[in-house]
Amino acid sequence: MIPGLLASEVSTALREFIVTGFETETPPFKGEFQRLVEEQQGGEAFVKGPYVSVGLPFIKGQSRRDFFSSFETEHPPYAHQEQAWQRLGSDRQALNTLVATGTGSGKTECFMYPVLDHCQRTASKGIKAIVIYPMNALATDQAKRFAKEIHQQPVLKGLRVGLFVGGDGQGTQAMGRTR
Known part of the structure; x- marks a missing residue:
């Protein structure tokens, strides 16, 4: 051999x-x-x-972690994330946006940061965004990512996020630091 x-x-x-x-x-x-x-x-x-090697050649964006005026992102964006943020940013009229890219490329960040930015900028009380997932496991996983980001960013500290799983009302949960 x-x-x-x-x-x-x-x-x-x-x-x-x-x-x-x-x-x-x-x-x-x-x-x-x-x-x-x-x-x-x-x-x-x-x-x-x-x-x-499973690392894919994603193109780095031009922005740094300070794309959003009130908070920094965890990592500098890839080009496709930056394009999504430009289309979805809450300082302008959001445009319909479809993101199709590989596993591990940061699709969640394409919409998560613009949603958090919108919620932070909108001072009124009430529901500001609804995110729908096709599977409960994915919803639960993504809820953890939202919770983690909210608790890491001082400017987002007042946001309340909930998770609804199921149709009987028993699956409703308020998010904490990790969920």
């Missing part, structure tokens, strides 16, 4: 698995998995040496 040869065989098998398992015929995504796996960075975008 020659390690270099074995690594090459594993790399080839992983590339084939990704392309055959996840490639789609849907325009404009047709051929994109193959391009990512086999062409980007000389075929090294997915497999680098004898180990696997």
